[in-house]
Amino acid sequence: MSVNIENRGSRAAVIGLGSMGFGMAQSMKRAGLDVTGYDITQAVVERFVAEGGRGAQALADAVEGADIIVSVVVNAAQTEAVLFGPEGIARAMEPGAVFVSSATMDPAIARSLAERLEALGLHYLDAPISGGAAKAAKGELTIMASGTPEAFAAARPALDAMAAKVYELGDAAGIGAAFKMINQLLAGVHIAAACEAISFAAKQGLDLEKVYEVITASAGNSWMFENRIPHVLAGDYTPLSAIEIFVKDLGIVQDMARAERYPVPLVAAALQMYLAASGAGMGRDDDSSLARLYAQLSGAELPGKNKEPNKS
Structure with a gap:
């Protein structure tokens, strides 16, 4: 699914360019967002750049100027490291930016991460995904999301680009994780x-x-x-x-x-x-x-x- 985003100035970062994250980054780029990709494997970052995206060598560089950060890592531990680890992005995110967490995790951990990030004045959208790599590349994922209205509003350009169906399941993190x-x-x-x-x-x-x-x-x-x-x-x-x-x-x-x-x-x-x-x-x-x-x-x-x- 290709979606034209009205706010074509939106900047997004994708953390984790694996089989799902790469397709999600492509879908956002195709929809008109300015997308920077980061992955610990440099070869996939170079591939994303070769296909017209931006690449970053460090997490902090990836989120610089980004309104939306989509995290497509493996689990809760990696998500926590992305946000609050030694090179974590929580302190580097732009004021009002939203962190879209796509990793499958225990709902209690999703709630904890959201509380910590929201304490810094940032938004957290609990947004696990389903559909596989092929649908990620087409922008046809199913996203099971929960979070504040402000988090949904901030993430909307990315959600519209990545998904065929976005289920808005509640106003608090953890609900989306439980559905997943x-x-x-x-x-x-x-x-x-x-x-x-x-x-x-x-x-x-x-x-x-x-x-x-x-x-x-x-x-x-x-x-x-x-x-x-x-x-x-x-x-x-x-x-x-x-x-x-x-x-x-x-x-x-x-x-x-x-x-x-x-x-x-x-x-x-x-x-x-x-x-x-x-x-x-x-x-x-x-x-x-x-x-x-x-x-x-x-x-x-x-x-x-x-x-x-x-x-x-």
């Missing part, structure tokens, strides 16, 4: 179920291409089955979404549930499979690698199942 954890609960369990099913089909000696055709036209289908099982059929576990992401995210869900004395047996079972896959050397491989783990445990034959885990 419900999504991750379902996503992680659905991937595990899809991988269990396709490996079980292989153990039965079924034609896996036909299994995919039948299930995607039947009631047992899910978005994750439809999206992830083609990776298994191709025997290609190049990481589009890595096993370690769900080790982290389902771990957060389990911690949240334990604090609330709420049972999550399906999450617990799925988390054990992600942990086992990581322990087997597949942590950096695509999360559809759970099918390989099932195959190894059962002797089922999958396309390319004997390929070495990704060690890069």
